[in-house]
Amino acid sequence: MTKITMEELTSFCKRKGIIFPAAEIYGGLSGFFDVAPFGVELQNNIKNIYRKELIYKRDDMVEQDGSIITNKKIWKASGHLESFGDLMLTTEKTKTKLRADHFIEDELKIPADGMNTKDIQALIDKHNLTYKGEAFEEINQFNQLFPVNIGADESKDSVAYLRGETCQTIFPNFKLITDVCRKKLPFGIMQIGKAFRNEIAPREFLFRVREFEQLEVEYFFNPETKFDKLTKGHLDTKFQYLSAETQDAGSEEMKEVTIKELIDSKVMSDIHGYWMATMFNLAQEEMGLSYDKLRVRQHVKTELSHYSAGTFDIDYEYPQGFKEMLGMANRTDFDLKQHQKHSGSKLEYFDETTGEKLLPHVIEPSFGIGRHLLAVLLDAYTDDKERGNIVLKLPKKLSPIKTSVFPLMNKPEFQSLARVIHKDLVENDIISSFDKSGSIGKRYARADEIGTPYCITVDHDSLESGIVTVRDRDTTNQIKIHKDKISKTIRNLINDKIEFSKI
Numbered sequence: 028m029t030k031i032t033m034e035e036l037t038s039f040c041k042r043k044g045i046i047f048p049a050a051e052i053y054g055g056l057s058g059f060f061d062v063a064p065f066g067v068e069l070q071n072n073i074k075n076i077y078r079k080e081l082i083y084k085r086d087d088m089v090e091q092d093g094s095i096i097t098n099k100k101i102w103k104a105s106g107h108l109e110s111f112g113d114l115m116l117t118t119e120k121t122k123t124k125l126r127a128d129h130f131i132e133d134e135l136k137i138p139a140d141g142m143n144t145k146d147i148q149a150l151i152d153k154h155n156l157t158y159k160g161e162a163f164e165e166i167n168q169f170n171q172l173f174p175v176n177i178g179a180d181e182s183k184d185s186v187a188y189l190r191g192e193t194c195q196t197i198f199p200n201f202k203l204i205t206d207v208c209r210k211k212l213p214f215g216i217m218q219i220g221k222a223f224r225n226e227i228a229p230r231e232f233l234f235r236v237r238e239f240e241q242l243e244v245e246y247f248f249n250p251e252t253k254f255d256k257l258t259k260g261h262l263d264t265k266f267q268y269l270s271a272e273t274q275d276a277g278s279e280e281m282k283e284v285t286i287k288e289l290i291d292s293k294v295m296s297d298i299h300g301y302w303m304a305t306m307f308n309l310a311q312e313e314m315g316l317s318y319d320k321l322r323v324r325q326h327v328k329t330e331l332s333h334y335s336a337g338t339f340d341i342d343y344e345y346p347q348g349f350k351e352m353l354g355m356a357n358r359t360d361f362d363l364k365q366h367q368k369h370s371g372s373k374l375e376y377f378d379e380t381t382g383e384k385l386l387p388h389v390i391e392p393s394f395g396i397g398r399h400l401l402a403v404l405l406d407a408y409t410d411d412k413e414r415g416n417i418v419l420k421l422p423k424k425l426s427p428i429k430t431s432v433f434p435l436m437n438k439p440e441f442q443s444l445a446r447v448i449h450k451d452l453v454e455n456d457i458i459s460s461f462d463k464s465g466s467i468g469k470r471y472a473r474a475d476e477i478g479t480p481y482c483i484t485v486d487h488d489s490l491e492s493g494i495v496t497v498r499d500r501d502t503t504n505q506i507k508i509h510k511d512k513i514s515k516t517i518r519n520l521i522n523d524k525i526e527f528s529k530i
Contacts, residue, residue, distance in 0.1 A: 029410040033311070033346045036404060037232045039417070043477055044068065045404070048235065058229030058237030060397075065477050067237035068427030068458065070240070070396055073403065074219055075426060076313050077242060087214045089204060095221055096175055096187050104369035105195050105362060106333055107172060108163060114144060115169040115227050118161040119153075126227040138274075141330025142145035145451050171224040186275025189223040194243045194391060198362040201247070211300070212378060212387055213256075219396070224514060227230060233397035240396040245358075246302065249378055254297045264304035267322040270294070274327050281322055296327070298338065298390050299357055306353055306392050307341055314399065315422035316406050320344045321354045324351075334361040343402040352402050353394035360386040393429035408477065419478035420501055423521045426478045430517055433470050435486040437463055445485040448495065448510055455514040475500055481517060499527045506530050 031039075040046040045066040049059035082088050102108050114127035127147045128139035134156055139147070144166045150156070151163065158250070160235040190196060197216050204216055222241045229235050248254065259464075268289075286304045289295040295303065303323065310316045326338040336357040343352040363386040367374040370504060375384040403425060409418045423429070432449040434441035442463060452459040462470045467484065474482050482495040493510045504527065508516055514522040519525045 029408055031346065031410075032236075033232050033404065036346075036401070036408070039325070039408070040232075040404070041067070045477075051367075058226055058235075060233060060236065063254075064221075065427040066400070069403075069421075069425060069478075070400060072425045073314070073396060074242070074400055077219075077309070078217075080309055080313065081244065082215055084239060087210065089165045089208050089210065089214070090219075091197060091200060091204065092220060093190070093193065093200070093218060095190055095223075096177070097190045100369060101195050101199060101366070102172060102188050102191070104365045105198075107191055107195070108170070110168075110333060111172055111191055112168055112170040113227055114142075114147060115167050116158070117164045117167065118158050118321055119164055123158060123161070124169075124227055129228055129230075130156075130158070134494050136355070137459060141327065159494060160333070162501050169225075169227055171226065173223045173225055190221075191224055192243070193220050193241045194245055194362070194393070197243070198247050198366050198374075199370070201363060202372070202376075205376060212252070212376065213254065215244050215246035215487070216332075217242070217244045231345070233395075233401050234345065234347075234350065236397060238422050241393065242396060242399075243391060243393040244302075246298070247376070247389045248298055248390070249381065249385060250388045252380060254301065254377070257297055257301050258413045260308075261301055261304035262290070264307055266307055266318075269322055271325040271327045274325075294432050295337075298353065299339070302390050303341075303355060304390050305350070306355065310341060310353070310402075310429060313422065313424070314403055314406075315425070316343065316402055320402075320406060321352075322349055324349070332356065334358050343398075343405075345401065345405065352398050352438040353392060355390065355392045358389040358391050360388050362389065363387065371444060379387070397503045411475075414475070414503070416472040416475055418475040418500065421478035421480075423523075425457070426480050428460050428474070428477060428479045429457050429521055430481045430483055431470070431474045431479050432461050433467060433482060433484045434460060435467065435484055440490055441485055444489060444510070448485065448513055451510075451514055452517065455518065457514060457517055471498065481520065483513060502527070504528065 043065060043216060044063040047061040047063045048055040049061050050056050064093045082090050089175065116125040116130055128142055131139035131147055131150055135150065147250050148166060172191050175187050175189055177185045177187050197218055219242045220240065223238050226235055226237050226404065229237055263285055265283055265285045268284040269279065269281050273280055286300040289299055290300045310321060320343055322342045324340045324342050331338055336359050338354060338356040340351040341353040342349040363374045374386060376387055377384050407419045407421045409420050411418045430452055434445040445461065449459050449461045471482060480500045482498045486496065489495045494507050495510050495513065496505050497508055498505045520527060
């Protein structure tokens with residue numbers, strides 16, 4: 028892992044075909060990015076791993092794919108039309124728009140997330156803050172929802188919205204999904220898809236953008252029923268922890284705790300602890316994120332969302348410091364209650380265990396795929412001075428390309444055998460590339476920089492015996508394998524069923 032700035036990572040991702048600025052040939056568009064070919068594979072691998080772990084391996088989870096353009100009544104019921112946004116500063120002369128909490132953070136180097144209008148105005152007055160010499164107008168609330176006109180009618184009745192978060196297309200479907208899928212509490216509904224927020228000041232590459240992909244789980248439960256899914260593995264999960272109490276005292280000092288300690292001290296409920304352990308362990312074991320780059324932070328009261336009875340973030344140490352990578356809120360029964368009230372439709376669940384009708388409560392793990400991708404790239408990025416190139420040490424399951432096949436020489440007999448091996452890998456569902464240009468060293472470097480775990484070289488011996496050379500990305504160690512065993516061996520390596528050093 029190598030220290031890298033966000034600007035350096037942005038440049039690297041563009042050069043290596045991971046993320047491009049949107050419409051760059053026209054000057055770009057602030058807060059929007061295009062996912063480039065290698066980035067598509069990498070993001071798909073991230074999403075597929077979470078699908079496998081949270082849907083396919085469980086019997087208490089299902090997935091939906093809701094509409095991106097949504098009825099404005101949904102956002103009225105959820106409270107987004109009134110309170111979904113940020114405080115905005117506007118300069119008096121040039122009318123420059125600034126996000127208020129970001130301005131305070133940049134000017135005073137203090138956390139400002141969750142500050143209200145009164146607090147921000149007090150800091151501006153106390154420190155006589157201006158922007159390029161300009162004073163500010165009255166602080167305003169800026170709503171982040173994107174309105175969309177439906178059809179040819181441009182009246183107010185034709186207005187809908189691009190969804191600002193994916194969860195609000197889950198809650199209206201709760202009763203339908205419960206009836207169709209016949210799930211019993213506790214159970215969850217997951218959604219992965221686009222969300223849109225008209226950010227005042229997009230910045231830090233993929234960290235804060237206007238269009239992004241989000242993964243959210245709404246896990247429904249009866250708060251009066253004992254939760255029995257906690258295991259010793261969940262309870263023993265440990266992490267660096269920053270409590271609300273510590274933050275209220277003006278400190279950022281972390282201490283190492285376990286889920287069991289937080290549950291025993293009533294800081295976190297059983298079900299909240301269960302999901303925190305689940306997501307924290309997946310971040311390490313499947314995404315490859317380093318323990319010392321992660322922490323769990325409890326939200327202080329002033330920053331809690333209007334629906335939350337308690338929120339904890341899993342933060343990653345990005346170049347700008349520890350920032351939210353994943354949020355986990357206890358939304359209680361707020362959303363179902365609101366949608367039932369505003370729609371007039373019954374969303375209650377009949378709990379056969381207790382014989383009662385209720386609106387279940389919800390624990391919500393939620394994260395942006397882009398922020399997750401940033402953390403994965405930052406953790407994997409290694410400037411290998413000995414090799415003289417960047418090595419992207421991605422977890423093998425995340426790597427966009429699993430193998431690259433090289434003919435040692437640009438001659439028909441070498442290329443022919445290399446093509447046969449490449450075809451066999453592809454037909455066995457192993458994503459592989461074929462590279463015949465440049466020296467072997469340059470080809471290794473190209474593969475290293477996009478995170479390819481294994482390179483396969485066809486040389487003179489291969490033509491006679493069928494034995495090829497396989498090189499490991501992380502160690503540069505090499506082994507010899509017969510071409511007929513390549514696909515099976517690579518598959519076992521990627522799935523951690525065998526170790527490279529023991530072949």
